[in-house]
Amino acid sequence: MRRVSFKHGIHPPEKKETTRSKPIEDFPLPKKVIIPLSQHTGRPNESIVKKGERVETGQLIGETSAFISSPVHASLSGIVSAIEPRPHPLGMKVQSVVIESDEKDEWISASDAVQGSPDNIKDLIKSAGIAGLGGAAFPTHVKLSPPANKKIEFLIINGAECEPYLTSDERVMLEYSAAIVEGIEILKKVLGVEKVVLGIELNKPECIAAMSKAVQGKDIEIVGLKTKYPQGGEKQLIKAILGREVPRRGLPLDVGCVVQNVGTVVAVRDAVIKKKPLIERVVTVTGSAVEEPKNLRVRIGTPFIELLNFCNFQKDSAGKVIMGGPMMGISQHNLDVPVIKGTSGILAMKKEEVIEYNHRQCIRCARCVESCPVYLMPYEISLASESDRFDIAEKLGVFDCIECGVCGYVCPATRHMTHLMKKAKTYANFLKSSRS
Numbered sequence: 001m002r003r004v005s006f007k008h009g010i011h012p013p014e015k016k017e018t019t020r021s022k023p024i025e026d027f028p029l030p031k032k033v034i035i036p037l038s039q040h041t042g043r044p045n046e047s048i049v050k051k052g053e054r055v056e057t058g059q060l061i062g063e064t065s066a067f068i069s070s071p072v073h074a075s076l077s078g079i080v081s082a083i084e085p086r087p088h089p090l091g092m093k094v095q096s097v098v099i100e101s102d103e104k105d106e107w108i109s110a111s112d113a114v115q116g117s118p119d120n121i122k123d124l125i126k127s128a129g130i131a132g133l134g135g136a137a138f139p140t141h142v143k144l145s146p147p148a149n150k151k152i153e154f155l156i157i158n159g160a161e162c163e164p165y166l167t168s169d170e171r172v173m174l175e176y177s178a179a180i181v182e183g184i185e186i187l188k189k190v191l192g193v194e195k196v197v198l199g200i201e202l203n204k205p206e207c208i209a210a211m212s213k214a215v216q217g218k219d220i221e222i223v224g225l226k227t228k229y230p231q232g233g234e235k236q237l238i239k240a241i242l243g244r245e246v247p248r249r250g251l252p253l254d255v256g257c258v259v260q261n262v263g264t265v266v267a268v269r270d271a272v273i274k275k276k277p278l279i280e281r282v283v284t285v286t287g288s289a290v291e292e293p294k295n296l297r298v299r300i301g302t303p304f305i306e307l308l309n310f311c312n313f314q315k316d317s318a319g320k321v322i323m324g325g326p327m328m329g330i331s332q333h334n335l336d337v338p339v340i341k342g343t344s345g346i347l348a349m350k351k352e353e354v355i356e357y358n359h360r361q362c363i364r365c366a367r368c369v370e371s372c373p374v375y376l377m378p379y380e381i382s383l384a385s386e387s388d389r390f391d392i393a394e395k396l397g398v399f400d401c402i403e404c405g406v407c408g409y410v411c412p413a414t415r416h417m418t419h420l421m422k423k424a425k426t427y428a429n430f431l432k433s434s435r436s
């Protein structure tokens with residue numbers, strides 16, 4: 001087995017030991033789900049159901065005609081009790097369909113089997129609402145539709161799960177290794193590729209063993225990724241596995257690759273073989289403020305607080321709750337927000353673990369430059385962003401920043417680096433759109 005890596009990056013404490021040996025457990029059917037009409041990268045959906053209507057599990061409830069979008073489905077059967085803006089884990093209020101469960105979990109009948117042409121399979125993946133489960137929730141059918149002038153040579157499967165604490169992908173690889181292989185075969189057919197590489201970090205030897213067994217007799221290479229953050233970033237994964245550099249402002253398809261996360265591969269397989277839309281996902285619930293950390297299979301739309309309480313949440317001692325991992329996750333101020341397609345984990349930390357760092361002057365130590373996985377000059381971008389010189393930040397490549405948090409992690413001046421990157425991107429985009 002090849003062992004590969006990328007340049008730069010960091011080695012934060014892994015903190016995966018509390019949940020990595022916990023098998024995926026089914027979270028009980030919630031009494032109510034809140035389904036945001038926007039859970040993906042792309043245009044938000046519009047509701048196609050009305051308040052008071054009865055819906056069945058798996059029923060389409062929100063869609064749009066836009067190509068870059070991903071429809072949403074009822075994750076339980078019951079009555080639509082509200083269609084209104086509700087708090088969303090990304091921090092804003094988003095139009096959402098609220099469904100009160102009838103506790104029957106009656107599924108809508110599955111559609112007829114599709115003809116197996118690549119386009120038909122892609123349509124099925126789109127209509128099932130499959131979006132990247134690794135966190136970004138980019139619509140999967142879009143990734144599977146490269147422009148005609150971009151030849152795809154490699155399908156790369158992402159089993160890195162490099163964020164500390166998170167173990168949902170690890171459990172999926174251990175418990176659904178055969179389903180991953182079935183999903184890979186479907187994706188190969190859609191993309192028309194022969195070469196498949198599955199990258200797994202070397203801190204998951206059991207996953208490497210399970211997947212090596214599952215791919216026996218198949219033309220799928222397993223590659224061991226040195227344990228380093230952010231090894232699971234698409235560009236870092238491609239660099240490590242193939243030695244190819246995705247160009248500035250470019251995409252994996254510019255270097256002949258499509259990357260899919262292991263959880264997404266299983267969702268694709270379920271959509272195509274079981275005709276099952278994306279109504280549930282595996283979520284790691286962990287951190288010092290939960291007494292019984294777990295990996296849970298959860299219906300989309302389940303409020304965070306219910307998952308936390310199921311894991312014996314110590315609310316009074318909790319200092320911070322994050323959706324995702326500690327490096328790229330998003331702090332939550334309202335625990336009634338629902339699990340969305342991109343919720344890989346919920347991390348609850350005790351007050352004593354949460355340190356609020358003062359943002360200080362840059363001392364030009366260059367540690368951020370030595371660690372940035374996309375070879376930017378983070379300190380220069382942060383200074384431009386601080387001075388509201390978003391034009392300079394753009395010239396310095398801020399749009400290539402993957403918001404991995406590495407520069408802030410290594411900074412001795414504890415500067416709020418990722419915030420300044422996000423600020424520069426937001427304002428640069430805003431200024432451009434207001435000029436056009």
Ligand code: SF4
Nearest residue numbers: 372401402404405407
């Ligand atoms: S947050 Fe952006 S600038 Fe900072 S290390 Fe990551 S990619 Fe580089």
Ligand code: SF4
Nearest residue numbers: 362363365366368411
């Ligand atoms: S690590 Fe911090 S202090 Fe050092 S150069 Fe980068 S921004 Fe400045």
